[in-house]
Amino acid sequence: MKVSAACLPCMVHRAYKETCYATQDQALRLKVMMEVARLLAREFKPDAVPAIVGTLRDRLIRELTGNPDPYKAVKEASNRAALGLRPKAEEYINSASSGRERFRRACLCAAVGNAVEFDILGHEFSLERLSELLAKAERDVAIDDVDAFYEAAKKARKILYLTDNAGEVAFDVLLVRELRALGPRVVVAVKARPCINDALMEDALAVGMD
């Protein structure tokens, strides 16, 4: 994926959010944003790759603020919120009438977990809303490879499961459980070091992935 004009406001917005998480010092925040502007003046060009520029930005923010993990509190809150919602998702999976349907529902739970931004959940996000999202996911899923995934998983000996963010990793637990029930050994990978709100080992353990 290459950059487009729309990447710049998004990159700067994320930089600001991350800087605010990283430090409460207003003068330091301003200094960091000045350096972010300089970084983007150098790196934001037609052949730039957003993920690489984003990594340079995150590294800069961590270095300048001296905070090795700006999203730590956000990740912890996301895990807690996701764990609070998970029983509803388990209930949804457990009420399936066949193994194939269980598997399908676990996939939908993982997909919905990916769509929910647990760190910005307001009071209006309730268990009822999760149920609605699950029903909507069943209706609206655009690319549906679940059956092929189910067949492949049944034949597999070993599966590498790549996690994404904290919070949703709590929902990944449900799909990993179904995958293991089909036979294969499942290896779940998390990031080795902090990278925005990506799940680390501590997040996987916090949501019972082990």
Add this chain to the structure above:
Amino acid sequence: MKVSAACLPCMVHRAYKETCYATQDQALRLKVMMEVARLLAREFKPDAVPAIVGTLRDRLIRELTGNPDPYKAVKEASNRAALGLRPKAEEYINSASSGRERFRRACLCAAVGNAVEFDILGHEFSLERLSELLAKAERDVAIDDVDAFYEAAKKARKILYLTDNAGEVAFDVLLVRELRALGPRVVVAVKARPCINDALMEDALAVGMD
């Protein structure tokens, strides 16, 4: 007003919005945003004044896109939306029981006109919503100098009225009408040249300021 860290994402967001209004050419949009990043790397510093940096940004976008007035269509749409709502505001003013109350209500209309973003009005913004905002303005007005303004206007011979954006200029007409009814000559100033969505002479004429 000096810059703070929060200014950078806002400046870049506005740059992006303005660039999208100015041109549909994706490659040119990217080029403009690259130049915006360079401009901000130079100009975004502790002693910078947001209004000056914003002006440099707007000038850059107009020059690079060759579009002298990126917000032209937005301003026209704002004027139309405001004119559609104005009869409700006039009704509110006309139902006042005294001259002083008429004046007060015209001030509140101008204030509410300033708060409404006419260019992003969705279908949910209705005449009823305007009535609610007017009632809310009467309750919530934080600094209330309307009485002193009324007395000063009654004694004035000449008043210079500075307009802000297109759209809300339609509501300014209502207050200018009340000011003139008190006696003074009222001179209404608009921007001489395009500056984001600020009202120009054409906007003042479109909403019947003359």
